[in-house]
Amino acid sequence: MLVWFCRMKQYSLTLSAFLFFVLVVGLSWAGTLSSYIQLVLMFVGVNIMMSSSLNLVNGYMGEFSCGHAGFMAVGAYAASLVTVWCFTAESVFGPNLLPPAWAVVLFPFILLFGGVIAALAGLLVAIPSFRTRGDYLAIITLAVNYIVKSAIENIQPIGGARGFMGMARVVNGMKEVADIPWMMIWTWAFVFLTVLLIKRFVSSTYGKGIIAIREDEIAAEIMGVNTRRAKMVAFMLSSGLAGLAGGLFAHILGYINPGSFGIMKSTEALVMVYLGGMGSLSGSVLSAVLFTLLLEILRPLQLYKWVVVPFILILLMLFRTEGLLGHRELTDVFPILKRIFGSREEVHAAF
Amino acid sequence: MPLFEVRALTHFFGGLRAVSDFNLTFDGGELTGLIGPNGAGKTTVFNLVCGVYHPTHGEVRIDGRSLGRLYPHQVTAMGIARTFQNIRLWPEMTVLDNIRVCHNYKLGYGFLDTIFQTSRYHTAEKGIGRRAREVLEIMGLRDHAEELAKNLPYGLQRKVEIARALILRPKLLLLDEPSAGMNLGEKEALIGLIRWIRKEFNLTIWLIEHEMRVVMNLCERIQVLDFGQTIAEGTPEEIQGNPRVVEAYLGKEVG
Amino acid sequence: MTLSIFIQNVMNALQWGSFYALIALGYSMVYGVLLLINFAHGDIFMVGAYIGFFISTFLLGAYGFQLPWKLSGGLVIFLTFLLTMALTAGVGVAIERVAYRPLRRKGVSRLYLVITALMVGLLLENGNLALLGASRRNFPELIPKVLYSVGGVNFSNTKIIVIIVTLLVFVFLQTVVLKTKWGMAMRAISYDRMAVPLMGVPVDTIIVMTFVLGSSMAAVAGILFAVSYPVLEPYMGALVGWKAFIAAVVGGIGEIRGAIAGGFILGFTEIFVATVFPSTFRDLIAFGVLLLILTLRPNGIFGIARRTKV
16 A cells, blocks of 8 residues: 555656646647637746756756857747748748648657757857856857847848748648647647656756756866766757757747847746746746746736836845745745655655 | 876976976875975876876876876776865765766766666666765765755765765775864874775875874875975885975074 | 948947947956946946936936026036936946845855846836837937048048047056056955955945946946937847947956957957948857857956866
8 A cells, every 4th residue: 555655656746747738738629728828828838948948057057058049049940940841832942841731740850850950059059168167158158149040030041030930830730630739739748848858867867967067067077077078968958958949939929030039038038047946947847937927917017017027036036036946846845745746766765 | 017107297387387207106005195385286296197187298197008188087987086175075965966976987877868767777876876875884974965065064074075086986096185174083083084995995095184193194105295396205204304304394494 | 342441441340349348348347346247237338328318418408497507518528428427327336236235245146146137137128118118319419520531531520539538448447457456456356255355455345436437437338329329229238238248258358458359359340240241140240250269268368267276
């Protein structure tokens, strides 16, 4: 009985995540949720991916990357170009390469492809990080953000500054196969994948190497951590996941333009990381949810929205500097969660 | 073939000759001290051996293999581990994680194993966890495993540093002023500890130390550095009687 | 490219370089003392331009009520600069006092300060937008424009003034930092944060001084910018500010010379890129060049690598 209970505990987090997923998708499908609420829910998902992936570099590794939106842009464009090229007729690429129905199967792989390309773009930041750190690296990320945005603006065949569209047709193609909320499904599937991936990485001895880099890089290198490799992995994983988020973002909206991937977007990601707490994965998730909802709630304020939001954050910094959760996880703040969800180590220790 | 060999090691910082023509050979099992006044270049020698700096001239060999221009983590993997003069634990990590992270030198799995949590990953992580706990047990730190490193008292932090070096299974252990900041009782205990780990792990130990009581008690041989030059070498008794050493520490008598 | 066009471009590059340099100075000085990237600094430049706008319009009597006596043109210019610098410095110091100092006192990670700075910047931009509306303001003609033409090269007096003022500021700051007691204390703090307070240096006063100097230089840049390009809008400081910051880093952050050098490098790159490539490539290539410089010299041109002791 005890054994069974402990086993259940181990899966309760997965189970509740799954229930949430079924609920959201089910309600969207049934039409209970308005399309506006669906859109907000999907943006919540994208923002969770953005904040938790940036937390990997800024929180766990202690670097200051302020150009996360650049990688999002790379992923968004890479994935969108491929889907539009493959599945839509009359695009800049001419007739469709594959039947639009195939998108149903190939879509996640194309998103992953976008992520891989973004991860490669992450090398632009990772390689300079071997020699520089701290504020100089902050500039490099900033410059990379500008470079990506500016480069896209200058490539006319993909729309330049006007943006790129056609993704809406790809999503419609999927809807013709089966009328289910495809984007909701993919978004939240990838959100769970992202969180799982980061969770697994940072709790491994391999991933803890990047925390050691934050705490004392030289000691980490001398005590056997291959800091170059660790940084490269962390940057590429982080930018790759941002790229995935970008691909989803592009297909949720149906069109993208380079203007949406500017410093402002990067700042939003930064805010979410520090709001939730550096090096706290559950903090990043929580803050992404709160921040996205806050922005939506404040929408009626229009002009004043971006006065109120920074003001709240300054107050937060002054009175609760370490963010909502600091370095801790939700389970540390509310021990009851630990009893319900339990951690894997505990389960192992119980036997 | 000697276990460890330093030949004609010379290093410049800009125009300053920090270390010049330093030589040393260990056949294995020695406990040797490196002493000298402040700024004599002792820590620089350690940094050169660990790969933090690359020497201007000369070379360092372990098991007959030259260290060349390897990165510090590669040097560590070849069997040289060290502690630091001013403690450099990772303060916001638990003691156990401090020890575990050092196992990155020999992980036994790759990035993809981490993500898919393959059986290889689980086996390797279990092994690492077990070894980390073993080391903690040996060092008497078991009860502190889950504490954050920064919350430990100074003496225990030094012990964690040694534990961290031990999990690297070094052939050669470098201790940089292990007794710094300790009181008399702690120093006595440290001397015992160093003797014990040397026997237990079959280590060769090379230590920098300011505290003469510790050096003279522990070391079988001592080298004295002054302004980067080796000015004396020998048994503790020989060193104590050496006029050049007295001069380096106290200055020349005038008149 | 004919020689006259070349010289024309050099003049433009010097002018833009001056703007970047003046703003970069503020970034660099604050960084040198506090190790803080004051991301709000670009917006302080914007605030400076707006304050300059209100003061000069007021002094020129464009508002409802007239001053009882008529001010001469020179006096208006002088007063505008003086008052704007003082008020903008006040804004800078106020930000330091309200937002940064409490955090510093807590001894938290610098990154939280950086985020706070980012938020202060957003607050300034959008607060301005909310208060004054989105309509653009036209800066009055504070300095009557005179056009010169020498050997086919056309240039205005404002360009010359911008460049000369920047050089004067450079000499002034270099003297302050190298020759005065305050400057010495500033440099000392950037070398050793722990020891300096123990040596009896009033750190908070030095920090306030730094913000006063940095913000008033941003005010000078703001007025000069507004005189040259007399259209003001709340987001004018954002992009220029980011770029100036990058310039400061390229020059070697914490160094007066570095800020000036970085500013002019950025100015020249931008202007000359635009003569060869379409102007949309300006940012792309400018940032690419800066990235390249940073990759080759990770500490910037004048920056010195701080060795961490092992």
